[in-house]
Amino acid sequence: MTSARNPVPDPSAIGFAAHDHADCVETAIAAAEARCAAEKLRLTPVRRRALEILLQEHRAMGAYAVLEKLNESGFGSQPPVAYRALDFLVAHGFAHKVERLNAFVACTRPGESHAPAFMICRICAAVAEAGATVAPDALGEAAEASGFTIERTVVEAEGICPACSEKADA
Amino acid sequence: MTSARNPVPDPSAIGFAAHDHADCVETAIAAAEARCAAEKLRLTPVRRRALEILLQEHRAMGAYAVLEKLNESGFGSQPPVAYRALDFLVAHGFAHKVERLNAFVACTRPGESHAPAFMICRICAAVAEAGATVAPDALGEAAEASGFTIERTVVEAEGICPACSEKADA
DNA sequence: CGGATAGATGATATAAGGTAACATGACAAG
DNA sequence: CTTGTCATGTTACCTTATATCATCTATCCG
Ligand SMILES: [Zn+2]
Ligand SMILES: [Zn+2]
Ligand SMILES: [Zn+2]
Ligand SMILES: [Zn+2]
Numbered sequence: 058m059t060s061a062r063n064p065v066p067d068p069s070a071i072g073f074a075a076h077d078h079a080d081c082v083e084t085a086i087a088a089a090e091a092r093c094a095a096e097k098l099r100l101t102p103v104r105r106r107a108l109e110i111l112l113q114e115h116r117a118m119g120a121y122a123v124l125e126k127l128n129e130s131g132f133g134s135q136p137p138v139a140y141r142a143l144d145f146l147v148a149h150g151f152a153h154k155v156e157r158l159n160a161f162v163a164c165t166r167p168g169e170s171h172a173p174a175f176m177i178c179r180i181c182a183a184v185a186e187a188g189a190t191v192a193p194d195a196l197g198e199a200a201e202a203s204g205f206t207i208e209r210t211v212v213e214a215e216g217i218c219p220a221c222s223e224k225a226d227a
Numbered sequence: 228m229t230s231a232r233n234p235v236p237d238p239s240a241i242g243f244a245a246h247d248h249a250d251c252v253e254t255a256i257a258a259a260e261a262r263c264a265a266e267k268l269r270l271t272p273v274r275r276r277a278l279e280i281l282l283q284e285h286r287a288m289g290a291y292a293v294l295e296k297l298n299e300s301g302f303g304s305q306p307p308v309a310y311r312a313l314d315f316l317v318a319h320g321f322a323h324k325v326e327r328l329n330a331f332v333a334c335t336r337p338g339e340s341h342a343p344a345f346m347i348c349r350i351c352a353a354v355a356e357a358g359a360t361v362a363p364d365a366l367g368e369a370a371e372a373s374g375f376t377i378e379r380t381v382v383e384a385e386g387i388c389p390a391c392s393e394k395a396d397a
Numbered sequence: 398c399g400g401a402t403a404g405a406t407g408a409t410a411t412a413a414g415g416t417a418a419c420a421t422g423a424c425a426a427g
Numbered sequence: 428c429t430t431g432t433c434a435t436g437t438t439a440c441c442t443t444a445t446a447t448c449a450t451c452t453a454t455c456c457g
Contacts, residue, residue, distance in 0.1 A: 073373045073374065073375060074373070099404080099453095101405070103405085103406075104405095119442080119443075120442095120444080121442070121443070132407095133406070133407050133408075134407095134408090135407070135408055135409080136443080136445080137406085137407080137408085137444090137445075137446095138407075138408095140443095140444065140445080141405080156326040156327050156383070157326050157381055159329075159414090159442085159443060159444090174365075174366050176369070176370055176373070176375045178375075179378070185373065185375070187369040187370075188369055193344065193363040193382055195357070196344050196346075196382060196384055199344075199346075199357040199358055200357075200386070203243050203244070203355065203389065204243065204389030204392065205243060205346045205355070205384070205386055205388055205389060206387045206392060207346070207384045207385070208349070208385055209385045209386070210382070210383070210384045211327055211382070211383040211384075211385070212363055212366060212380070212381070212382055213326070213380070213381040214366055214370060214375070214377045214379070214380045215377070215378055215379045215380070215381070216370070216377040216378040217375070217376045217378070218374075218375055219373065219375060222374065222376060269434080271434065273434085273435075274434095289414075290413095290414070291413070291414070302435085302436090303435070303436050304436095304437090305436065305437055306414080306415065306416080307417095307435085307436080307437085308436070308437095310415070310416080311434080311435080329413080329414060329415090329443090
């Protein structure tokens with residue numbers, strides 16, 4: 058992946074604002090463990106580590122970037138290792154796939170059932186998950202009118218994040 | 228194909244309904260030619276053929292599938308041939324990229340400037356472009372609040388199309 | 398306990414999607 | 428006719444994703 062395609066965003070800028078990162082990782086992992094226990098999901102070592110990686114990096118990561126980190130932690134080095142762990146996380150809402158980037162990001166609202174919406178900076182590739190569920194009503198209506206049953210909706214806005222916006226001004 | 232109309236989308240424009248396909252291809256090509264002439268865009272043979280291919284197939288096609296067809300028509304056989312033609316079509320609104328499928332589809336509302344929204348059947352991969360522009364208001368508000376400038380929004384709903392829905396019932 | 402079953406992991410191989418870079422060709426402006 | 432611009436073609440390569448088979452590990456049940 059070239060830097061032009063996948064520039065590395067400022068890790069401290071999630072949701073485009075600073076935050077207590079160590080705390081945010083711990084909290085999310087704990088929440089995931091609790092939910093897996095409650096719902097009899099198996100948060101196995103690879104899966105747990107994959108979630109940790111996404112949380113620690115706090116940005117959208119390609120499956121192969123996650124794979125590399127997993128491998129450094131002693132897990133397999135082949136693509137399916139990463140894809141399977143990521144599939145699990147996505148399937149159960151611990152992470153999301155950002156279709157626009159073919160990348161994955163830890164959910165910032167775990168526990169709340171939601172259709173995620175993202176804001177993606179086209180300069181620095183920072184990704185922020187919108188706070189509220191953002192379901193376009195008009196689409197639901199169009200779907201109903203045509204007999205289409207919506208199961209999942211991808212909403213991804215591309216543009217310029219506050220940080221890059223400021224840099225451009227300077 | 229269609230022009231401004233009432234809020235209820237025409238089912239035939241939705242894509243999950245029958246329509247006069249030969250006519251739909253011709254009309255769209257003619258419209259594209261007209262617009263390119265008017266805006267001094269160069270609808271070259273490859274680009275024109277690529278648009279024809281997307282229109283004829285009337286479904287989301289991968290770049291390599293388009294490439295194969297282009298090659299059968301006497302154009303180059305290397306990926307950039309297809310990607311460049313598709314980039315042109317997408318850049319000027321004659322086609323859209325469906326991020327969820329890594330595929331391309333001819334626009335069903337050419338001429339109308341719009342942020343496209345798609346409904347994608349997870350069974351048969353049929354893709355319909357929603358009639359109306361579907362801009363999630365809540366996302367715009369979230370963006371404004373955080374200082375993010377939206378330039379483009381991807382909206383893609385995944386689910387079951389009417390045809391597959393009926394088959395499932397049977 | 399011992400075997401059956403289901404789910405998870407590992408490794409191999411390959412498919413599918415996408416770009417960078419450079420050479421050639423068409424064409425219009427000067 | 429030269430120069431600049433844009434389009435096309437090709438080589439080479441990179442990134443993303445899945446199919447498949449083998450192995451392992453928990454869990455359930457008799
Ligand atoms: Zn989320
Ligand atoms: Zn940015
Ligand atoms: Zn369109
Ligand atoms: Zn279908």
